[in-house]
Amino acid sequence: MEWEIFLAPYRQAVDELKVKLRGYRDLYEVTSENSPIEFVTGRVKPIPSIIEKARRKGMPLTQLNTQMQDLAGIRVMCQFVDDIRRVVELIRSRTDLMVVEERDYISEKKKSGYRSYHVVVQYPVQTVSGEKKILVEIQVRTLAMNFWATIEHSLNYKYNGKIPSDVKTRLLRAAEAAFRLDEEMSQIRDEIRVAQLRFLQKNADEE
Numbered sequence: 001m002e003w004e005i006f007l008a009p010y011r012q013a014v015d016e017l018k019v020k021l022r023g024y025r026d027l028y029e030v031t032s033e034n035s036p037i038e039f040v041t042g043r044v045k046p047i048p049s050i051i052e053k054a055r056r057k058g059m060p061l062t063q064l065n066t067q068m069q070d071l072a073g074i075r076v077m078c079q080f081v082d083d084i085r086r087v088v089e090l091i092r093s094r095t096d097l098m099v100v101e102e103r104d105y106i107s108e109k110k111k112s113g114y115r116s117y118h119v120v121v122q123y124p125v126q127t128v129s130g131e132k133k134i135l136v137e138i139q140v141r142t143l144a145m146n147f148w149a150t151i152e153h154s155l156n157y158k159y160n161g162k163i164p165s166d167v168k169t170r171l172l173r174a175a176e177a178a179f180r181l182d183e184e185m186s187q188i189r190d191e192i193r194v195a196q197l198r199f200l201q202k203n204a205d206e207e
């Protein structure tokens with residue numbers, strides 16, 4: 001019950017931000033522009049995972065609100081690597097939250113092969129006892145990065161965090177393959193864009 005009371009504003013923050021970020025899709029549809037957002041998920045960290053992480057990192061449970069940045073988590077999936085930058089700019093430009101930290105695991109992937117762009121924001125929620133500023137971790141990634149991270153996460157779970165080294169090596173190779181797929185898709189999109197521009201230009205010249 002105490003956990004539920006403590007986590008209530010985090011649930012509220014996740015619910016509100018899911019709605020707000022999903023809203024961009026409709027806004028882009030109106031302007032017929034490509035939405036940089038494919039889909040959005042969110043979760044409040046499960047209690048056993050909070051307790052395990054606090055123990056692992058030596059965080060006192062009384063300091064969770066300031067020290068554990070991912071109690072409230074949002075994930076934004078994009079089609080293309082370029083869209084990630086557009087989403088991060090959308091987040092930075094919002095006036096209903098404040099960016100407190102950014103971690104770029106795309107320019108510099110993690111040792112595991114993990115790639116994503118993380119933005120930690122401070123988001124105010126209105127509770128019955130007044131305004132509470134909540135830390136929310138927003139992970140922005142492509143569909144391919146998400147595919148890899150989801151599988152790696154479940155393997156980690158299966159192996160209790162101790163993935164055998166041959167599996168680790170294969171996961172690293174898979175991460176590179178996912179990144180090459182992202183690069184290939186970006187090139188295809190760029191080529192289509194150039195072809196479309198040429199087509200429009202040709203039509204304009206003929207008129």
Ligand SMILES: Nc1nc2c(ncn2[C@@H]2O[C@H](COP(=O)(O)OP(=O)(O)OP(=O)(O)O)[C@@H](O)[C@H]2O)c(=O)[nH]1
Pocket residue numbers: 070103110112113114118148149150152153
């Ligand atoms: N699947 C997967 N997810 C990762 C990996 N590294 C980070 N993440 C995700 O990103 C979150 C934040 O990671 P970091 O920015 O490294 O934060 P941290 O508090 O230093 O590290 P954690 O103890 O992993 O939370 C994690 O809670 C995961 O959801 C990884 O190697 N694989």
Ligand SMILES: Nc1ncnc2c1ncn2[C@@H]1O[C@H](COP(=O)(O)OP(=O)(O)OP(=O)(O)O)[C@@H](O)[C@H]1O
Pocket residue numbers: 041042043045046049053070072073074075137138139153
């Ligand atoms: N920012 C986020 N947005 C949406 N879902 C998330 C986010 N972070 C983690 N998740 C998902 O929530 C579920 C529970 O995650 P949990 O917090 O236990 O994992 P984790 O973030 O990898 O853990 P840890 O930070 O303790 O290493 C997993 O399926 C995970 O992929």
